Amino acid sequence: MGRILIVDDTMFMRTLLKNILFSGGHDIVGEAADGAEALAKYRELKPDLVTMDVVMPNVNGIEALKAIKAANPAAKVIMCTAVGQEQMVKLAVKSGARGYIVKPFQAPKVLEEVKNVLSA
């Protein structure tokens, strides 16, 4: 089970994801509401995995992903995305994202992806 940092600009989504991940036995070590905060929290908490929203104000998920990968090339980041964002997610994957989950989240799929990325 992993130590996870959740990044999303809405508390609603963070709460939803937190509860799903918690039910899967993971530790939520931190939350961030935008990309800049995500990088700071990543450095501070060194989580095993980050769930990263793509569309966020200020510093978006792709930029944050790149910054995190620059800080730690082995960082495991899963993108949180929605239908219609394929181009962004492709860019994310090229920038080193290890997986993605699609909103609306389905708990089993989220947990499966997290498990797979953690164990990879």
Next chain:
Amino acid sequence: MFDEEGYRKLFVEESRENHENIVNHLLALENGEDQQTAIDEIFRSAHTLKGMSASMGFDAMEHLCHSMEDIFSLIRNGQREVTASLTDLLLTCTDAIEGMLDTIEAGGTPSDEQSGSLVQELRAFTEEEAPDEPKAPHDAAPPEPAGEADGHPIYTLTVAVDPSSTMKDIRAMLLLQNLQEIGTILSTNPSQELLEDGKFDGPFEILIESEAGEDALRTVASGTEISLLDLSSSQAPQAVSPVVNEDAQTPEPDLELQIAVPSPQAQRVTKSEKSREIKNIRVDIQRLDRMMNLVEDLVINRGRLELIAKKHGIKEFDEALSMVGRSVSDLQNLMMGIRMMPLERIFNRLPRVVRDVANHDGKEVELTIEGGETELDRSMMDGLSDPLLHIIRNAVNHGIETPEIRAASGKPPKGLLRLTARRDKDNVIIEIEDDGAGIDPEKLRKKAVSKGLMTPEAAASATKDDLVSLLFEPGFSTAETITDISGRGVGLDVVKKTIASLKGTIKVETEVGRGTKFELVLPPTMAIIDVMMVHINGMRCAIPVSNVVEVAQTKADAIHRIGNSEAILLRDQTLPLHRLEDMFGRAEKSDTLVVLQNNGRRCCITVDTVDGQQEVVVKPLSRIAGNCRGISGITIPGDGDVVPVLDVNTMV
């Protein structure tokens, strides 16, 4: 998917923030402010709303937000212009979203009827001109023989992506990327390009050179939504298309670049907002109320403990208690602070209202808002919203003139509406000031007579202030015709009543041709007030200090009977005198006078003694006790006694 109460509340709250963000940036777009920021912000909020509503299973809302997001995606790419008719349509959409949020807040699920034909109308906008689609990727490069195998083992993997996968192209990309980490992909069939574009059905093949071994390959090739159908080692490279070099990829379209580089200004603003948000947590206001009640109980019980300590003369206990007492006071102050919210919360809705009313009436109005950061108790926020809306609507509707009339009277065509809030020592003051036509006292005079509110004689001698105060009388409206925006049968009398129920006052100043100013004075919080403690006929009673003008000693000969009531002559001013016998019984000797005032009107009451001033928590009367004329609530000072708080409003 989820329908838990907690999620619903959070959902509604954050959705409203995003809804507001869309409305305000739509208005900013219309006013020609920073276009790029506004477009990005609207796109982001629509996207966020879409994702959240999908998570809650509110399909109608999701579809609507999705269509809005689509439009802004095009606008962002420069494929559509923001036209006036589009702005109107989008604002109508935000109204629909607001209606849906109301439904959700009330525990319901929004229906497709609430969005009506809006989704179709939005779609018509997205489909209206054939946009210049980016060209499809180049045809796959002709197959080339794979490079040297360098003697490493080569495997052929046959892999399938789960047909239910939402983004099978990205699954394929992720798989290839993960495989690349433990080996070198020599080729794929179909080509990697086609795979990454999702142009494949059914299983595909990957030729990989790797030293990691079969087990490692099996693990990597069996990820989420991926199943490995076959793994075989093959010596000779097959003729399949080559791997596309990652670095040789064409640059991403502008879409990403635009989001990736927000304007420095936007960055500054959102940064401070966001860093504030994450440090805060959201707490249900009802929980705060419960906490507040507990703090009040603590205050009461501290008082009881103090009495016990005094009775038994335990000094040590007394000292400990005073420490506890200090903590309790600090806690109480803290709780009051937590309940405060900036007025922005309700001010933010107003630009939209002004726009709508102004457009409807063919007027030009510039609204300026100052002091939105001024804080007010949360419980008062809701009550204040409607009166404020009403006054703002009135100002545009009846106050500010059409551009033609304004030009004729030498004013700039655009009317000014100023909304300011500030805090003085004890109160929050909100002013709404327009530079419109003002209210003509002569019209009021005629109307007062025709409505039967004044006799012709009284009207003739009435001062301007008397006449203006008529505005707050039920059924009194100066507009010649009732408009469908302001004239909803709710008048300024209701506004005044609502403000009074918040323990506030309202005042209006007007000058014909120059404009009108409404001034609301409100206590920052309703729950804690300064009171003067008095004894009336041996019983304790609290009077809000804000209502007390002065305390004086009387002489019996200063009291005069006028019919059934009494009056007193105090420094050349005649004031009605109330003994409050019906409330407290007849007092033997009450020669101390307290002069009270509310809304500029004064009266006197008699009391036995004045005990001092104190800050207390006022609790409303329970439903069981019902409304009790003359008493606005009760308070329980430290000693545990229950003391009524006088409602001066009903006496003057």
